[in-house]
Amino acid sequence: MSAEALPTSLALLRLMTGMWLAQAISVAAKFGVADLLGSGPKGPDELARATGTHTPSLYRVLRALASVGVFREDEDGRFCLTPLAEPLRSDAPASLRSFAIMLGEEWHWRAWGDLPNSVQTGQSAFEHLYGITNFEYWTRNPEAAAIFDQAMTSRSAEENQAVISAYDFSTIETLVDVGGGHGSFLVSILQAASAMRGILFDRPHVVAGATQQIQSAGLQGRCEVMAGNFFDSVPKGADAYILKKVIHDWGDVRQAARPLDAGVDPRRQGAYGGRARHAPERGWVRGERLHPDRGSCQRH
Numbered sequence: 318m319s320a321e322a323l324p325t326s327l328a329l330l331r332l333m334t335g336m337w338l339a340q341a342i343s344v345a346a347k348f349g350v351a352d353l354l355g356s357g358p359k360g361p362d363e364l365a366r367a368t369g370t371h372t373p374s375l376y377r378v379l380r381a382l383a384s385v386g387v388f389r390e391d392e393d394g395r396f397c398l399t400p401l402a403e404p405l406r407s408d409a410p411a412s413l414r415s416f417a418i419m420l421g422e423e424w425h426w427r428a429w430g431d432l433p434n435s436v437q438t439g440q441s442a443f444e445h446l447y448g449i450t451n452f453e454y455w456t457r458n459p460e461a462a463a464i465f466d467q468a469m470t471s472r473s474a475e476e477n478q479a480v481i482s483a484y485d486f487s488t489i490e491t492l493v494d495v496g497g498g499h500g501s502f503l504v505s506i507l508q509a510a511s512a513m514r515g516i517l518f519d520r521p522h523v524v525a526g527a528t529q530q531i532q533s534a535g536l537q538g539r540c541e542v543m544a545g546n547f548f549d550s551v552p553k554g555a556d557a558y559i560l561k562k563v564i565h566d567w568g569d570v571r572q573a574a575r576p577l578d579a580g581v582d583p584r585r586q587g588a589y590g591g592r593a594r595h596a597p598e599r600g601w602v603r604g605e606r607l608h609p610d611r612g613s614c615q616r617h
């Protein structure tokens with residue numbers, strides 16, 4: 318039954334228990350279940366052996382997921398892929414596997430558990446729990462950093478084409494992607510704009526993982542990699558600077574605007590979003606999600 322067709326209280330209940338399903342999806346992603354099912358249906362015993370997991374527990378997770386259309390159980394108790402399970406494969410176009418794994422990581426899960434404190438105090442849950450920002454945590458924990466960076470790259474695969482078709486980058490000569498992660502977005506822009514030069518800018522441990530992607534796209538001649546802290550400065554001299562999914566990381570407008578002040582004339586700003594379609598002013602280009610339009614509060 319689709320969410321719209323459910324009675325209201327059941328629709329709400331489905332949202333409320335979403336955390337259970339999110340964790341089940343993450344577990345399936347972590348143990349590579351969708352990859353194993355790529356070669357055909359498999360029973361829980363075979364899946365548990367291949368993943369080093371406890372058969373009855375894995376079976377319960379897979380049945381829970383099958384109840385919402387992620388995997389299907391056949392009459393022999395074997396599981397197979399469904400359209401909803403396909404993006405959990407590592408080799409799927411725009412694979413969501415890395416993102417699903419990240420959502421189940423303890424540091425992610427714990428931070429969301431601390432949301433009540435954030436709402437009460439305004440303090441970042443991550444900083445409240447760990448005493449450092451999430452970005453500092455990743456600097457100190459390479460394994461967690463790799464999971465986060467891969468998760469960001471996996472989402473980019475889906476977003477890049479949408480942004481490139483919605484926004485005209487062709488007038489830009491040199492573009493800096495500020496907080497550009499492993500460079501997947503900048504690589505896509507450079508592939509679409511063959512005369513442009515690019516500079517990927519992010520924290521040192523992040524850009525260290527970008528070189529391979531730039532080289533395998535054959536873009537090393539047009540794409541420079543620079544490391545630093547955008548609160549101190551950003552590479553100078555480019556005619557446009559883009560921030561995709563960066564501003565939302567910072568708690569208030571003044572904090573979020575600091576990268577914008579770190580080296581470029583803030584009067585030269587452009588923006589793109591779901592409803593915007595225009596050539597950039599030379600200067601800053603911000604890429605963030607748009608919130609839905611406001612509606613009416615009259616009772617239904």
Ligand SMILES: C[S@@+](CC[C@H](N)C(=O)[O-])C[C@H]1O[C@@H](n2cnc3c(N)ncnc32)[C@H](O)[C@@H]1O
Nearest residue numbers: 469496497498519520523545546547548561562
């Ligand atoms: C949410 S991720 C977005 C990554 C990428 N723009 C994308 O859309 O996938 C935010 C990025 O900002 C970078 N970042 C955070 N603080 C930074 C700082 N002080 N200086 C430079 N980069 C920073 C992070 O390392 C991370 O790659």
